[in-house]
Amino acid sequence: MIRAHKIRLHPTPEQANYFAKAAGTSRFVWNWALAEWNRQYAAGEKPTALKLKKQFNEIRREQFPWTWEVTKNASDQPILDLGKAFTAFFEGKARRPKFKSKKRSKPSFYLANDQMERGDHRVWIPKLGWVNMAENLRFQGKITGARVTRTADWWFIAITVEVPDMQSTKRPAAIGIDVGLNRLVTLSTGEEYENQAFLKTALGKLRQANKRLHRRKQGSKNREKARRQVARLHYRITCMREDVLHKLTTRLANCYGIIGIEDLNLKGLLKNRKLARSFSDASLGKLLNLLTSKVEQRGGQVMKVGRFFPSSKTCHCCRWKWEDMAVSDRVFLCQNQKCAYYQFEQDRDYNASLNILREALHLIGLVDQVVSGTGSDADVNLVMDAG
Structure with a gap:
């Protein structure tokens, strides 16, 4: 399982200037790769991230020598990210990639696991050195990478760590939630x-x-x-x-x-x-x-639970439905004379949460199992909790 811990950084003014340069380099390479991808695609070619990366490295030293002032990940990773973005676009999972603006886009750059080192309340970044972190890394495991971003006036680093899967503990209790x-x-x-x-x-x-x-x-x-x-x-x-x-x-x-x-x-x-x-x-x-x-x-x-399930209009006890219930009605009154809650004032949201719990158990099949006598003791407790 991959987990991430976002930690605030405390860079010096010189280090903050390096972060801004790296983020600017990452944005420039993304825009260059996107423009080149669109040009090749319009010409009938089949561009790929690896081809664009090789093409950029061939002209990088002559045309863009300032990109060597920061870590190489700032110029390599954006092209790979662009390839993933186009793959998601062609599969119908995302929109077409767009150019990044200096004012509107979020400044960020990537660090591979071999391009960084973690110490006590600090992280080492290539061509920069040690940068102070506000806290230690929370997770123990293999570091797979990190991404440095800026939000407002502050710089953060999100470190991804490969940790063992959590051991699931059986929690028989069930609950229904009504949001509003x-x-x-x-x-x-x-x-x-x-x-x-x-x-x-x-x-x-x-x-x-x-x-x-x-x-x-x-x-x-x-x-x-x-x-x-x-x-x-x-x-x-x-x-x-x-x-x-x-x-x-x-x-x-x-x-x-x-x-x-x-x-x-x-x-x-x-x-x-x-x-x-x-x-x-x-x-x-x-x-x-x-x-x-x-x-x-x-x-x-x-x-x-389905969005058309009438959780607010239905009595959780007898299943009577209040058809003309309005949004302004904050108290639920059951009109079924045979119901134990007949004319009993109930909070609208609380009644809905009980209905949501019962419907969720019904969709899982626990209610049907208990009614037919095939459910376990834990299942019985769940249905009893549902009211």
Whole structure:
């Protein structure tokens, strides 16, 4: 299993200047290779990454001698990355590669495992030397590579390590999760996690910073200062949001073996002009991706319930359906007189989480096994937990 640890670097001004040169070299080689690929492809040739790499090395010393001032990975890896990008494009898995802009693209460059060395709170980079790291590498194993990137004013290094697969421990407990905007997560156990809405909270500061940015003259130093301030604000919002999501998903992955969750149409939700910013701020897609990866690493299973399953409109006890339920109805009232919850006020999201749990167990087959008498004791406990 390959895992990555992203660590902040503390470079000196000279080292930061080297990072900027390496990132600029990597961007230049990518653009050169993409332009050459498009030219050869339009001429009826069949370009490949290896051919382009050989072609660049033949003219590199004469036409681009400044590329030798940094590590060779900064000029070799972008061509290989371009080949992978075109392979994914021709297979229909990604969009066509585009040229990288100096202002809009994220500065980065790659380091192979033989082009770096890790020490105590430091990393060695070719033609630069030792650079201080904010912390030690968290994982123990074979280092397969690293990538240095810049976010706002800070440089980071993401080191990929090949570690043994995690030993899966059986966690018989199951849980259902209902996600939303008022509350980020509502669990079938009754626990609730509020939506922090970090972007909404910082929107006033962001507006002021963006106004200050657009009032500055193009190309001036003051405009660059204002741009970096906007970038720092966005980075702070991202860090706070990811901190909440990582802690929540780690807790769920450590405690539960089966997790049921809605399969939302996130692209469709983001087309709603009134709620698009709120959905982006909640970052439900990131939540689902983190939860899926962490649960699978621990030997669990995330079961996605269909997006058209009426989890909010259905009573979790008798299966009665409230057909004309509106979004503004935050309390669920069952109208079935034979139901044990008849006219009993239930939280809408909590009722939905119980329905999601039951449907997830039904899709797995545990509910059917218990009803037919073929399920194990653990399966029985799961269905009992479902209510």
